[in-house]
Amino acid sequence: MISDGTIVTLPRNRKKGIDVNEFIDNTVGKPGSNQRNQFESELKMEVFQELIKAARKKRNLSQEELGQLIGVKKSQISKLEKGYENTSIITISKVFNALKATVRISVEIDGQHLEL
Numbered sequence: 001m002i003s004d005g006t007i008v009t010l011p012r013n014r015k016k017g018i019d020v021n022e023f024i025d026n027t028v029g030k031p032g033s034n035q036r037n038q039f040e041s042e043l044k045m046e047v048f049q050e051l052i053k054a055a056r057k058k059r060n061l062s063q064e065e066l067g068q069l070i071g072v073k074k075s076q077i078s079k080l081e082k083g084y085e086n087t088s089i090i091t092i093s094k095v096f097n098a099l100k101a102t103v104r105i106s107v108e109i110d111g112q113h114l115e116l
Helices: 020-027 034-058 063-070 074-082 089-098
Strands: 107-109 112-114
Touching (some): 034 074, 063 074
């Protein structure tokens, strides 16, 4: 999905494949552009949302039960999983801690990975 809410799909009759990066460059923008940065940021949040939902289900917890573990209402867990609100790293950390999941954050500067 692109930030304006449109969904981009390839035509069904397309016979020659296209590189994913080329497709994203052509439809979203080149790396470093504002539109591309926003797209990649939204995509990363969608990954977090799916990971939270998958981990919750693996632990056989309802949204309400997970909410009770971290002190929020079911509706907030639902919004978190659906991406209806901005989420802080602290909230994400609380959720994964409640799910007994380990989270690792990777930081890269000038092609070098920083680790603690």
